[in-house]
Amino acid sequence: MLNVYVIRHGETEWNTQKRMQGRLDSSLTEKGIKDARSLGERLKDTDFVRIISSPSTRAMETAKLVSRKNPKLIETDERLMEIHLGDWQGKVEGDIQIEYPEEFHAFWNQPELYKSLDGENFFDVKKRIADFFMELVKSPPTGNVLVVTHGVVIKALYLLCRNKPIEEIWSPPFIHGTSLTIIKMDNGKMELLLEGCTDHCR
Template sequence: MQSNDKNTATTILLIRHGETAWNAERRLQGHLDIALNAEGARQAALLGAVLASEPIDHVVSSDLLRARQTAEAIAHSRGMAVEVDPALRERCYGGFEGLLYSEIAARFPLEFAAWQARDVDAVLPLGANRGETFRQFYDRAVGAIMGQAAGHPGKTIAIVAHGGVLECAYRAAQGLPLETPRDFKVLNASVNRFVVEEGVLRLVSWGEVEHLRPAVLDDLT
């Protein structure tokens, strides 16, 4: 006898938060809680408008302000609440946080070199927060996404997170080794579509930014 169970595949709209002043000046944010700038607020409003007609059952966000502000722009017109999930935070960069790239290179030359060489197990210098290796961050970020999918089978969920989280999802869906260079863009306020079915994350489309003008910033590399 054939099963009448509904399709339990989960559709995920994975969205990077809108622009912040630190994005614009290439200052590393990590776990530091930076708000959207005026351009980021504009992007969030456009994002909310373009997604207003899409069937979204649930909106979830990192607990950092830049992500929550972006998620609220999506949820507001729907009269929905935003679920906050701290596991969707950006990677913690320890002593790198709050610094420009040039400042990181000057202050922490060895750690900066390892980071740029994609040493995924390199330990970051201690700062206000304790840094994560890229492998630790990848496991956390992908685990959070898969956990949200498992909690909403058969639903469509909008997840608002950060550039690093989006990178991890792309690598997981494409089967890319963590050590390989990032040769794909991660844009502010972009919509990136995935499906999770039978515990497998699959990429559907990447980097939708047609709703935004002018061009948006890539993630820090």
Template structure:
């Protein structure tokens, strides 16, 4: 069943003139083999699997008629592949930005959630409790991720007042955007979806981010194009 957007803002609730507002389509990359294995990716560069490429193609079709002034993506392959699937149908280029990268997980990367609990129990607990200043050895804390993501979105959105842009990033980045738009703290339990290639809509103005719609996956449930499941391919 398709997920419906969780919140819609009326025009009266949007601060600032429309000429100063940037509409943002925020997308998590398509699925990878490591996603399916619940293996931490972070900055490790993993390509899309077959199902992820199918998701990206469905996303491209869903956004075909959307006005998009610019396409931005994390430079990591899984995000860039997803963004390129959209951009090539429109004759547009993808602009990479390091600020849209996933949180760096240091030595956590390459391990499954179960392996982390077994090998690094104390650090794994701090991670699962979302301790804001905890950083895995060699990685980033939530506070560092938040500062990076918010600064990047402000930078990119400010380039396009009155326009709509596409940003393809990662689960951790999308989580920060949702929290910023809804004014939720870093340790608040997550009740929202971060589905691969779901369409999430936000507004940016100099006053900050606002949530328009979240987790629209209707394009992934199109009966005319059955999903490719690589486990049975």
């Protein structure tokens, strides 16, 4: 049996500005740093056989703060990166809504119809996170694994756990910065034990 502890990176400057990040980056806020340290304290007695992070700076910084006991254990996997948003990256949501009204509406209201000419769609994200987890369960087959990733990736992961379609990607819970999700993987089955918990963010 494998227990996978999945966390979203801490709050960033662009998060507070409602600016789309995608594959771009911005620094963690003071709150993001504080919450990551608090999560590290919460998980201090949990032994991880692997720590795998998105290579994005905000995810790596979060991983280091959470796993301060053994930062050398951190490895990266590009399949954990946030959805590639193409020309939307670096723009605030209000401007995107004005420049790309149909695409913006689809993104939030009809995700199965959302298309990006120079980025990814939700199906792309779901496929790569499924590939990641299929590989993860093979090595190691037991123990605790910490995964540091992004909001849309975690939402796609929930779909896999629940066997739900892309249409439901925005169903609750909301994935806050440093929120903790725990998934039990046993005999090919994925069971959500904890969803988007932020009890450490006080």
